[in-house]
Amino acid sequence: MKAAPQNGRADQAVLAEKATGVRSVQRALDILALLTEDRPFITIRDIVEVTGLAKTTAIRLAQELDHSGLLWSTSSGYMAGPGLWRWAYLAQRSWELPLETQRAMRELASRARETVNVYMVRDIYRVCIAQQESPQPLRHVVHIGDELPLWGGASAKVLLRDAGPHLLARIARSSPYGDAHVKRLREWIDDAAAQGSAISHGEREDGLSAVAVPIIGRSGSVVAAIALSGPTVRFTDERIVEFTAELIEVSSRLSERGFEHPLGSSI
Numbered sequence: 001m002k003a004a005p006q007n008g009r010a011d012q013a014v015l016a017e018k019a020t021g022v023r024s025v026q027r028a029l030d031i032l033a034l035l036t037e038d039r040p041f042i043t044i045r046d047i048v049e050v051t052g053l054a055k056t057t058a059i060r061l062a063q064e065l066d067h068s069g070l071l072w073s074t075s076s077g078y079m080a081g082p083g084l085w086r087w088a089y090l091a092q093r094s095w096e097l098p099l100e101t102q103r104a105m106r107e108l109a110s111r112a113r114e115t116v117n118v119y120m121v122r123d124i125y126r127v128c129i130a131q132q133e134s135p136q137p138l139r140h141v142v143h144i145g146d147e148l149p150l151w152g153g154a155s156a157k158v159l160l161r162d163a164g165p166h167l168l169a170r171i172a173r174s175s176p177y178g179d180a181h182v183k184r185l186r187e188w189i190d191d192a193a194a195q196g197s198a199i200s201h202g203e204r205e206d207g208l209s210a211v212a213v214p215i216i217g218r219s220g221s222v223v224a225a226i227a228l229s230g231p232t233v234r235f236t237d238e239r240i241v242e243f244t245a246e247l248i249e250v251s252s253r254l255s256e257r258g259f260e261h262p263l264g265s266s267i
Helices: 003-032 044-051 055-067 083-095 099-112 154-162 165-173 181-195 237-257
Strands: 071-074 077-080 115-122 125-132 147-149 198-201 208-216 222-231
Touching: 003 044, 003 055, 044 055, 055 071, 055 077, 099 115, 099 125, 099 222, 099 237, 115 154, 125 154, 154 165, 154 181, 154 198, 154 208, 154 222, 165 181, 181 198, 208 237, 222 237
Parallel strands: none
Antiparallel strands: 071 077, 115 125, 115 222, 125 147, 198 208, 208 222
8 A cells, every 4th residue: 555655756756857857958958059159158157147047057067068078168168069069060961951952042142132041840930941141231141040930921831831720820829919820821821822932021020021932842742941031122023023933943943853951751
């Protein structure tokens, strides 16, 4: 009769240990995320102020990351450690697009003089996996790896062509408009599917416009979206027609040769 409570206490101990481990991993990732191009070094004070961790916890985690090679201790603070090089190399090998695709994006950005992005779906977000910046001083820039919402934007409308109702409901709930946004999403998706392209003006950010078309995989499903984006003032009706034709031509070439990306054989 006394075995059950003991088992119960053991189960609780295991769950508590797992929760502690998850928290430690998340805290370590939060610390690594503090490193940016603008902030290549972080101090214990930075970690404490930004994350809210106790100083002793911040020191312990920083030391563990240093020991594992993910951080590197210097006189100026902690910088990215050499252990990240291996991960960076693996990520580059996995995510970098073929040279032919990169060349097509460069040529498109040069002709259209707007920024070219390629996005893929990750849960309720779209992830930028490639970009070629506009040559113009005033331009739209999204960093590779950035996650943008799927509740608005031209790329979202073409990426969600094959999305089910459960995903659309979750995306709508993440939007500023709530559950009711599902109806508008469905209308946008249907229009984009019928036209083979999508347009957005200021849906996610005022003054920003975009045109996007899908990249189709071998199975016939949408695997990515390629888009041109920039200031709304430059996205006139005439230019949008030109941009759409350019994007369709590039997308067709990528689709025909088999768009290579990290999901590999699933296309």
